[in-house]
Amino acid sequence: MFDFDREIDRSGTMSLKWDKYKGQDVLPMWVADTDFASPPAVIEALTQRVAHGIFGYSRPSPRLIELIQTRLQQRYEWAIQPEWLVFLPGVVPGLNLACKAWSQHGRGIITPKPVYYPFLQAPGFNDRPLLTVPMVEEAGRWVLDLEELERQAPSADLLLLCNPHNPGGTVFTREELLAIDAIAERHNLVICSDEIHCDLLLDKDARHIPYGALSPQAAERSAVMMAPSKTFNIAGLCCSFAVIPNARLRLKLQQAMRGISADVNLLGFVAAEAAYEGGDEWLVEQLDYLSANLGLIEQAVARWPGVTLARHQATYLAWIDVSRLGLDDPIAFFEQAGVGLSPGAQFGDGQFVRLNFGCTRALLTEALARMEKAILSRRT
CATH class of the missing domain: 3.90.1150.10 (Aspartate Aminotransferase, domain 1)
Structure with missing residues (x-):
């Protein structure tokens, strides 16, 4: 077709x-x-909006919020509330805002290695020590070295997770995520999980599990960052969102955004809504x-x-x-x-x-x- x-x-x-x-x-x-x-649904929606001729400041429509809720419920059995959503101009700005909001000066930020390079840059950009945990190959898949994560965790406030993993292509299993979460619970780590590739599963046996859907406890210490950008090839329109159930964490991120993070542009919202509606x-x-x-x-x-x-x-x-x-x-x-x-x-x-x-x-x-x-x- x-x-x-x-x-x-x-x-x-x-x-x-x-x-x-x-x-x-x-x-x-x-x-x-x-x-x-x-x-085609995205192209048509953008064409109609461009024909309107006015491109002022915007905000997400109620329909977009509803579509995100429905999508997460249907795909992952994750019931989220509208107030949990924080819209961002990209996941990379979200990673940097996470470092600013959820870590203290002098405390480390943990990232896997290898990983998408903004993970490695974000702690330094925010004057935080970078702590890396190797990805190791087990049974033909790249997974996190949990022993090293346990060793690094006492020195950190935040773990930046990438699931599905870029560049390794791993989709973490429930058991693997629960093992990570047990370490996070022991050491009071906040988890910022970049899940921008969650719709792009090629392994028929793989199942994506949002970190916040693991358990109520995991939801309370996590932020899940998603976007339609990679899925529907609209990355240049810069529309993403974080799902943050914990009101305290959500407020800290919103405070970190003030005067720094740009609002999502109008056409980004239009494309996201059309993609989730008809893509x-x-x-x-x-x-x-x-x-x-x-x-x-x-x-x-x-x-x-x-x-x-x-x-x-x-x-x-x-x-x-x-x-x-x-x-x-x-x-x-x-x-x-x-x-x-x-x-x-x-x-x-x-x-x-x-x-x-x-x-x-x-x-x-x-x-x-x-x-x-x-x-x-x-x-x-």
């Missing part, structure tokens, strides 16, 4: 992703937006398309000596281990082969690369062919 094979020329559109290699024969497979047109049929087909793309990557990696990919459960971002290739600079190596990837060093491990497969099958096939040629040429 929806054509994800359609190639849309993004040159000359002020695209961060495509402008990086402008004028070069390098395929951009890096920053996390996709090359798919957003759902799910599109989403189902996108997930099928992404799953097939992931299959191509898995088949390619299986052919590449010295390259591995752990079990990838969610997101359109593949975390590829190239450590056994012996590359001094993996990113430069693949750029020379004509493929632009995200550097693993940015996330905390320079011997990995992150590949964005939210693109047409033809583009992905060409990128994998170029990577394969470069990898195999090292053995001749």
Whole structure:
């Protein structure tokens, strides 16, 4: 029904992703937006609103709030109240506001490592010590080192969690989340859980569980950050939200926002409402398309000596281990082969690369062919 094979020329559109290699024969497979047109419902709603011609200050509609409540109830059996919602211009600003609101000077902030790089930056931006806990591979999945989390927790006020994990692609199980929560309870940690990729599950056996839905106790010490942006390719419209059941934590975040955090823009609200109202049929087909793309990557990696990919459960971002290739600079190596990837060093491990497969099958096939040629040429 929806054509994800359609190639849309993004040159000359002020695209961060495509402008990086402008004028070069390098395929951009890096920053996390996709090359798919957003759902027709979103495009139609934005077109109608633009035709109105006035773009003043705005606020979320009652319908958007209702749609979020319904979505969380239907997908996760999580009944939330409207007053728990705090709208933000993005999850990254939310991470930084969390550091400001829920940690004290001199107290650490814990993040997994590797992880989406703003996690590693946010504590320092807010003059807080960064404490990292390694992600370790167990049974083919990347999971948090709980012993190290227990060791670091007494020195911290806040844990920044990423679930589904970016870049590892893990969807944490209930048992894994409960183990994290037991540590948080023992050491009075606030949990800020970035769940922006929660709609992008590719593993049919995986089930996303919002941190706040674990238990009433977990809800009281947590904030869950979500957005339609990655799901429906509307990241540039900057609309996200935090679900914060604890009134004290919610007030602290709102106080931290004053004079610093911009309001969500009108078109962001319009797009979010339209996506949640009429975008799910599109989403189902996108997930099928992404799953097939992931299959191509898995088949390619299986052919590449010295390259591995752990079990990838969610997101359109593949975390590829190239450590056994012996590359001094993996990113430069693949750029020379004509493929632009995200550097693993940015996330905390320079011997990995992150590949964005939210693109047409033809583009992905060409990128994998170029990577394969470069990898195999090292053995001749």
